[in-house]
Amino acid sequence: MTIPNMSATLLIEHCARLDALLDSHRHLWRSSAFREPDPAWVDALPRLAAAALDLSEEALQRLEVDPEALLNWLDPQVLNLRTTLAAAEPPWVGADLPEDNPFASLHVPGRKWAQIRHFMAALPPATTPAVDWCGGKGHLGRSVAQLHGRRVRCLERDPGLCQSGRALAAALPVTFECCDVLLDLPRLEPGESLLALHACGALHEHLLDRALGEGVARIDLAPCCYHLTPTWQAKARGAADPGFDADDLHLAVQDLVTAPARVRRARLRERAFRAGFDLLQRHLRGCDSYLPQPSLKGPQRQLDFQGFCTLMAQHHGLELPAGTALSPWLEQGWIRDARSRRLDLVRGGFRRVVELRIVFDRALFLAEVGYAVNLRRFCPRTLTPRNLLLQAVRD
Numbered sequence: 001m002t003i004p005n006m007s008a009t010l011l012i013e014h015c016a017r018l019d020a021l022l023d024s025h026r027h028l029w030r031s032s033a034f035r036e037p038d039p040a041w042v043d044a045l046p047r048l049a050a051a052a053l054d055l056s057e058e059a060l061q062r063l064e065v066d067p068e069a070l071l072n073w074l075d076p077q078v079l080n081l082r083t084t085l086a087a088a089e090p091p092w093v094g095a096d097l098p099e100d101n102p103f104a105s106l107h108v109p110g111r112k113w114a115q116i117r118h119f120m121a122a123l124p125p126a127t128t129p130a131v132d133w134c135g136g137k138g139h140l141g142r143s144v145a146q147l148h149g150r151r152v153r154c155l156e157r158d159p160g161l162c163q164s165g166r167a168l169a170a171a172l173p174v175t176f177e178c179c180d181v182l183l184d185l186p187r188l189e190p191g192e193s194l195l196a197l198h199a200c201g202a203l204h205e206h207l208l209d210r211a212l213g214e215g216v217a218r219i220d221l222a223p224c225c226y227h228l229t230p231t232w233q234a235k236a237r238g239a240a241d242p243g244f245d246a247d248d249l250h251l252a253v254q255d256l257v258t259a260p261a262r263v264r265r266a267r268l269r270e271r272a273f274r275a276g277f278d279l280l281q282r283h284l285r286g287c288d289s290y291l292p293q294p295s296l297k298g299p300q301r302q303l304d305f306q307g308f309c310t311l312m313a314q315h316h317g318l319e320l321p322a323g324t325a326l327s328p329w330l331e332q333g334w335i336r337d338a339r340s341r342r343l344d345l346v347r348g349g350f351r352r353v354v355e356l357r358i359v360f361d362r363a364l365f366l367a368e369v370g371y372a373v374n375l376r377r378f379c380p381r382t383l384t385p386r387n388l389l390l391q392a393v394r395d
């Protein structure tokens with residue numbers, strides 16, 4: 001089971017180039033205009049700031065959802081960004097996908113099925129048993145069992161998903177183990193490969209630890225949600241630790257994809273609420289600094305601005321004085337958010353740089369402990385922005 005090999009030397013070079021870019025532009029990607037309305041770089045790069053602030057809403061929306069257009073727009077004002085990224089971006093191995101579409105019988109939603117087809121096209125025609133790590137309903141595991149004839153064990157914490165998965169997999173050599181991969185340390189059988197499609201943060205970190213501990217022969221991992229891990233540290237020894245903090249990890253996954261108008265309107269409304277509350281809380285506290293705002297859950301998304309401010313104020317133990325007129329704060333929130341969306345385009349240009357740096361670290365780490373490693377884009381970004389596939393085979 002060989003794979004095209006990215007040598008440790010090549011991975012170290014990639015890490016060093018990305019580090020140099022991140023170091024020299026730290027002032028651009030570390031500051032968020034959403035939290036600090038006047039990032040320091042605005043004075044240092046007045047032409048770039050003016051170009052951002054002049055963008056029409058239509059042009060802004062296009063740049064927000066199209067990373068290629070954004071890089072072109074930032075070039076050449078943000079030196080070396082486009083060229084460094086182009087050199088580091090893993091190859092897209094356009095796979096010959098079968099035209100027939102068995103997904104109707106596999107009961108997989110269309111977009112997920114498209115991701116799975118691309119993921120599977122990057123796998124060798126192996127018949128070894130596999131584990132679908134944090135497999136949800138086991139769509140990937142079931143596809144591998146059906147199309148490649150492999151025996152698959154799906155590890156999944158949610159009993160409802162396991163139950164649905166078992167029903168869907170009835171006639172296939174697929175089993176489900178309802179377990180918490182972080183706490184239960186499910187056993188790994190000799191000879192099993194590990195497959196993981198979008199195992200979030202700590203889940204894929206743990207996969208790597210287990211794989212190493214148990215000498216797993218092959219890993220095929222599409223990581224996601226890098227920020228969903230208590231802390232992140234470089235594992236590779238051959239490259240410097242980029243020292244990413246929680247905000248940096250979050251930046252790596254803050255992609256916007258083209259969304260229906262209704263979804264876009266709801267997102268912008270929430271952003272304006274957040275910006276409005278931020279202005280209000282600074283005023284109430286007499287302190288010009290940002291306070292983190294928790295994400296909204298379920299019915300909280302339907303709150304009006306009054307309800308939103310009450311919720312956030314309670315969260316921070318602040319009192320909203322009776323009779324506070326809120327509509328001027330909301331008006332200012334819309335204005336400030338229009339400004340910060342434009343300025344934060346610049347920060348957004350570094351999203352993929354941070355993501356690649358995170359994943360190159362893990363690739364280098366695997367190379368250092370004796371795996372032959374490959375990194376590729378397994379599907380177009382339109383199917384999922386988390387389209388990196390890390391493949392490792394023990395020599």
Ligand SMILES: C[S@@+](CC[C@H](N)C(=O)[O-])C[C@H]1O[C@@H](n2cnc3c(N)ncnc32)[C@H](O)[C@@H]1O
Pocket residue numbers: 112133134135136137139140155156157158161179180181182183196197198199200203
């Ligand atoms: C983003 S989903 C990916 C599911 C599946 N791989 C796919 O691509 O459709 C992550 C899955 O991890 C499961 N999960 C979360 N924490 C877990 C844990 N500690 N142990 C096992 N599974 C977990 C979730 O229930 C969810 O099904």
